[in-house]
Structure formats: C-alpha cells, structure tokens
Amino acid sequence: MPPDGRFSRRGFLATAGAGAVGLAAVGAGGYVLGRDEDRPAQREPFHGEHQAGVTTPVQDRLVFGAFDLQTSSPAVLRTLLEDWSAAALLMTEGRPVGEVDDNLAAPPVDTGEALGLPAARLTVTFGLGPSLFDRVGLAAQRPAALHELPHFAGDALQPERSGGDLCVQACADDPVVAFHAVRNLARIGFGRVSLRWTQLGFGRTSVTSSGQQTVRNLQGFKDGTNNLHGDDADAMRQFVWVADEEPREWFRGGTYLVARRIRMLVETWDRSSLDDQQQTIGRFKSSGAPLTGEREHDPVDLAATAVDGTPVIPRDAHIRLAGPASNRGRRILRRGFSYTDGIDPRTGELDAGLFFIAFQRDPETGFVAVQRRLAAGDALGEYIVHTGSAVFAVPPGARPGAFVGEGLFT
Amino acid sequence: MPPDGRFSRRGFLATAGAGAVGLAAVGAGGYVLGRDEDRPAQREPFHGEHQAGVTTPVQDRLVFGAFDLQTSSPAVLRTLLEDWSAAALLMTEGRPVGEVDDNLAAPPVDTGEALGLPAARLTVTFGLGPSLFDRVGLAAQRPAALHELPHFAGDALQPERSGGDLCVQACADDPVVAFHAVRNLARIGFGRVSLRWTQLGFGRTSVTSSGQQTVRNLQGFKDGTNNLHGDDADAMRQFVWVADEEPREWFRGGTYLVARRIRMLVETWDRSSLDDQQQTIGRFKSSGAPLTGEREHDPVDLAATAVDGTPVIPRDAHIRLAGPASNRGRRILRRGFSYTDGIDPRTGELDAGLFFIAFQRDPETGFVAVQRRLAAGDALGEYIVHTGSAVFAVPPGARPGAFVGEGLFT
Numbered sequence A, B: 001m002p003p004d005g006r007f008s009r010r011g012f013l014a015t016a017g018a019g020a021v022g023l024a025a026v027g028a029g030g031y032v033l034g035r036d037e038d039r040p041a042q043r044e045p046f047h048g049e050h051q052a053g054v055t056t057p058v059q060d061r062l063v064f065g066a067f068d069l070q071t072s073s074p075a076v077l078r079t080l081l082e083d084w085s086a087a088a089l090l091m092t093e094g095r096p097v098g099e100v101d102d103n104l105a106a107p108p109v110d111t112g113e114a115l116g117l118p119a120a121r122l123t124v125t126f127g128l129g130p131s132l133f134d135r136v137g138l139a140a141q142r143p144a145a146l147h148e149l150p151h152f153a154g155d156a157l158q159p160e161r162s163g164g165d166l167c168v169q170a171c172a173d174d175p176v177v178a179f180h181a182v183r184n185l186a187r188i189g190f191g192r193v194s195l196r197w198t199q200l201g202f203g204r205t206s207v208t209s210s211g212q213q214t215v216r217n218l219q220g221f222k223d224g225t226n227n228l229h230g231d232d233a234d235a236m237r238q239f240v241w242v243a244d245e246e247p248r249e250w251f252r253g254g255t256y257l258v259a260r261r262i263r264m265l266v267e268t269w270d271r272s273s274l275d276d277q278q279q280t281i282g283r284f285k286s287s288g289a290p291l292t293g294e295r296e297h298d299p300v301d302l303a304a305t306a307v308d309g310t311p312v313i314p315r316d317a318h319i320r321l322a323g324p325a326s327n328r329g330r331r332i333l334r335r336g337f338s339y340t341d342g343i344d345p346r347t348g349e350l351d352a353g354l355f356f357i358a359f360q361r362d363p364e365t366g367f368v369a370v371q372r373r374l375a376a377g378d379a380l381g382e383y384i385v386h387t388g389s390a391v392f393a394v395p396p397g398a399r400p401g402a403f404v405g406e407g408l409f410t
Helices: A009-018 A074-092 A130-135 A175-188 A233-239 A266-270 A274-281 A318-322 A367-377 A379-383 B009-018 B074-092 B130-135 B175-188 B233-239 B266-270 B274-281 B318-322 B364-377 B379-383
Strands: A022-025 A031-034 A061-069 A123-128 A166-172 A193-201 A255-264 A337-343 A350-360 A384-394 B022-025 B031-034 B061-069 B123-128 B166-172 B193-201 B255-264 B337-343 B350-360 B384-394
Touching (some): A061 A350, A166 A255, A175 B337, A175 B350, A193 A337, A266 A350, A318 A367, A337 B175, A337 B193, A337 B337, A367 A379, B379 B384
Antiparallel strands (some): A061 A193, A255 A384, B061 B166, B255 B350
C-alpha cells in the first residue's frame, strides 16, 4: 500500500497482475485488461462480409436491447455507430470496452462485470428500425423492404416491448457477457440513445448449423427441426442476404431481423391432452417426428391421409401452416430463445414463452407471409399471444477499420 | 404410422426409441424417458441429512419461486410436500416428474422442455414461510427463529416480490432445467398453491466451495471473496445448521433462508468515479484486493490508517460494515445471483442487480444484524435499493423414502 492508503498506478498494476485478469501493454497510453481464459474457439469474429450473430451457430443466451435515438443529427448517429462498432469489436475479443487505467477521478471505462470471463462466443448484431431514417434525414438510404410490420389477428402488442430506432442483439454462451455488452453499449450511447426495451433469452430454440441438436421450447416440443442451417451458404444467399434487388448498394449483404415476443399460455397448454398438443403442432412430443413419421427428421408428408380421408397432419397444425410448402418454398432463418419474465400480475400466471427472432431477405415474403397464414388459422394460436414486435434492417458487416452502418453515410 | 394416422403405443415407443431421449423400463406400468447425456458428476443427490442447494457448490443459474398456500388443511400441505419431494427427486436425477406414457387423452405428466437435457447439477431446496404455520394450525411446530424480517431504513419492498408461505430454490447449470423444476412443481401444486413471485438469476456472485473462483457482480466488483465455504463442515455446523438450540427436534439440521432482491442503480454507479466506487466497497475493482492489500485474499485490515490518521478502509465502506469483524464474528453463507429484469418503466433505467440469498442458523444474529448496520451507514446504500424480501425455514433433508418437511407432521 502507498502510505496515503489510496490507489496508485504501481499498486494498481501489481494488483491487476496478481489477480485473475491478464495484463497486456497496448502502447504508452494505457493498459488493457484481457480475459485470460480465452480459447480462440470461444471468439466469434466481429468483422466480415456480413454481421456476426445471424448465421453464427446459436449461443446459449441472448440479451436483446432496442433503443430510441435522442437526436436528429446524422453526424451524431454516425459517431454513435462508430463508437458502438469499436466497443463491440473489443468485447467480442473478450476485452473491456476501452483502455482500463488508474484514473481515480473518472468513472471506470468498462463496467467490469465481465472481467475474467471468456469471450464466450459473443456476437453483437446491430439493426436499424424503420423510424430511424426519417428521424435523421436519411430517408433516401432506407432499405427498400424495411417497413413497420402490419397488424396481425390476435396480436396483443405492448408498446413498451415493441419497436425501436436501433437494436442490439447480443448472443453469448455466458449471460453475464451478453448483458455486459448491451449495458456498455447503452452507457456509451448515453445522451444519444435511450434504452426502450430489453429481453433476456435463456435457452435457444433453434439451430443454425447442421451439427447442433434441436432444443425443446417451453411447450416441451422440439423447435427448429426444419430451420435453415447457417452453414448452408446457398440457402443463406437465397433466403437471408439482401443482394441486387436492393437499389441502395450500401445495404447489399445485409438482412432483415424480425423479433416477436410470443408468450405461451403455459398453464392452459399444460392442462391440454397429449393428443391435443400433438395435433396442434403436427409432431410427436417425445421424438419430435412429424405425425407422418417416426424420427425427428423424417419428411413432413402434408398429403398423407388417414383411412377416413382426413389429413394425418391436421389442416390447422402449426407445422403445416408455418412450413415452406405452404409458403411457396420461401424460408426464414430462425434464431429463437425461450424466456421467462416472472408472473403476470394481472393473472398470477407465468409470463414465459419464446422470443422469436427471424432473419430474411424480405420481411414481406418471409415472416409477414408466414404470420398472416398463422394468425388466420394456426391451431397453436389458442395457446400463445404475441406481446412484442419489432423489425430492423441489419446492415452488412464491417471490414477491419470500418464500422457497421458506415455505408449509410456515403 | 398406424392406419388411422394417430398416435399408438407401438408408434410412440418406436418414436421415443429413435429420438434423442433414452428409454428405460421401470416396471410393467409404464416407461420413464431419461436424459441420456447424464454423467454422474452432473447429478446432485436429493436425499441427505441436510437439503441440497445450501452448501452445494453454486450452480450457474437460479429460478426461485415463492408460493401462497390455498388451503388451511395440514393434510393437504402434507401431500403437497410429499408430491414435491417425489418430483424433486426425479428431476435431480435428470428424469421427468413421472412416468411418461402414451395416454393421448390426458395432459403429459411432464411439461417436457427438459427432455434430452442433463440433470445439470439441479438442486431443489424447499422452505416454509412464517405465515405458513398458523395457516394450517401447526403453530406449535414453527421453528423458534422464524419471524418476519423487520423493516430496514431505505427498504422499498414491493409486495409482489416479497413473502410467501412456501419457497422453492431451483439451482442448475442449465436455466431450462431450473425453470422446468419450478414450473412443474407449480403445476403439481395446482389447486393447493399459487405462484406468488419468481426470480431468475443468471450469474452466481458467491462461492460456497473453496475451489470456485470469485465472480463479479453487476457493479463490476468481485463479490463473495470472504464468503464461507460450503465444504467447510465446521463452519457450516457453527453458522448454518440449526442444532440443539431448537426445541423442536424435527427442525434440527435445518437452516434459515433470507432472500433479498437488491436492485443496483447501475446508471448512477456507472457514472461514479473509480475512487468513489473503491472507497464505497473497500476493495480495488480490478483485483478484488482489500484497500489494505494487493491480492484478492489478502486480509482486510480494518485498523490500518493513512498518514493523516483516517482509516484506509473507510468507516462506511461496505466490507467494513458487512464483514464478520463488525458482527461479533458471526457469519452467514451467501448464495447470490445477478439478475436483470428489463427496464423500469417509471425511469427507463435498467432493473438489474443482485438476488441475494443467505443461509444462517438464526436470521436475527445473521442477516438481520448485518443489515441493520448496513441500512444505517453503508456507503453502498446510495447505489442500491432493496425491492424484495422473504425469509423461510429450510427443513432438514429427507432420507430415501421420506419427504422434506415430514417432521412437521409427527
């Protein structure tokens, strides 16, 4: 201890070196505290042709944040996006959001809860809402397919869980790492953006690489069996990444994110019979096989009929209406997470369900087309209610030295 | 497929066998779907002298549920506790809560979301609230030290996050497994109990075994450095387990659980200087060392003074007031988790912090004594607010064939 009983640079460095966090010089100006348990496999690259967090194999945890922009200045938006990309790059490398020094008089540059934790495959994905472009006088740059979602029958959307000028999707295998990302981006944006809503997800319900096992959702069914695989580059080109159809060159290589908070009425579901549940979904609960098969990945035979002529997979079964055969072969890439947010104070029932995220080349032919059909006739509609909704344009990825959304300003 | 296109026992068994879940005959009456990726190390025993989940090395995730009893019948309470123990035993073994069969007409016996997942070190810990005993005419059985907690200065308790006749603390390394436990216990209790509140925790902030690394809380500080170790049997006997001081023999071997939902005013904290933060806690942020040391586990020297005679660890520093030296050497066993529950709609700020759980032999000399001192003078009080509170008597463990709380009825 220095004699005045306070903090000193020497004391700080000794202290830091002695603790669990590693120390790496990054020049004369300061030091960066790294997280020294990282293995390369735990890092997902931030830079690339596309943003990470779309086709990346789904991590275990999600923290999603939607923000309102508090400025009409495109220059302020630009510096915000620059700052956000710089911070996201550091965090996906398992580092704090800036140089950690011993300046006692200033707030620490990083909030610190993730120090000592691995990068945990963190991805930070930025999106731009339909309301953003007019707000900053950039209407001409607005991607062609970015529109507010239409109202669907049965929607019970809560404004405080919907919309937003910007979004951050943070996914990681450690919930503290994901939370740290959104919290520090909110802090960096202080005075320029305010948090509008956040959502935690705690169990992935979809697959995006061919090797991952299908996870069960909170209705107890395997969810995502026929999802696209993120490592299927042809499918991504066909269904996910925006290409020449977009006249604004800056947005090519981007995609569209639709988020829906789908509350499951779990008490009602849990009291319904196994038969009701399976007929509602169109799959067997135990195996996940379609009602026309015995194994999970057996084909969904929508034409199969029982001896009395009725379809084996009911006309209103969820997989019939949601599947690509009912959607002219169009597909979306799902990246869903289970959530539970305690008790609904009005009913005393659990507020739990699915935070549904889908990526697509065009929301109108992707999510909107599917949801119109589901809202009109899906048997599952009796057991769920959509309580939150948002759509965002997800810009292409950034090259090293550039930032996500830079094309907006050129 | 059977010709009627529906579900059959034969089809079900083939289906189940083909899926990811294993199948084990448990007698002529039915089948149990096990989770076939279990390793023995992922299971925590349910039976024992004490309940699991107290000294068990802290798992990564928490789902805590508090319940109101909907009956005044001790016989109904007894069957509820029997049913809960039976289900908890199965779940801690990685099994569904009952035999899974092909009865299409009935709701599935298990909600199913954890099928295929490992036991994930699940522990299920039951507690009995102060309000329970009068309600069922068992006042004579009420443990001697079980009283409602007093009001503390600065408390801003929300009734909908406080109290309860019964509690279930489910801890696991997988949040779906922990959620599944509370959900299925709520379902089993339908008509006898209703959920009063739940709380998710997503990052442990304490240690209970000597090998575990100290985790940082959402203020970015290592939290739990000087916590008791659950594998220190002498300390557990001295500070945690109720013994002969309890005249009611049935409760010996039990303990008391205090839960406090401590919201951190993170935006304010994040804007305070490093010096303020360190003087508030009494530790260095980077290393976790006390201000009188250089390494995390260096001793906290409360007597050390700077050249000007002021104490190095300030008089109102959190570790001075919370530590055992200020509490006549008495200790509590902490088992805390970080939480974040989205945005406070009144302020637009994050509702995040610490779900604090402590176990002790007597709340009055444990948590209450510490909290009285903290509420009166802790510098940290400026940055936190207690928004939920509850206390429960945690009965001793059950032997095989018995159930938790059985002693209440003898």
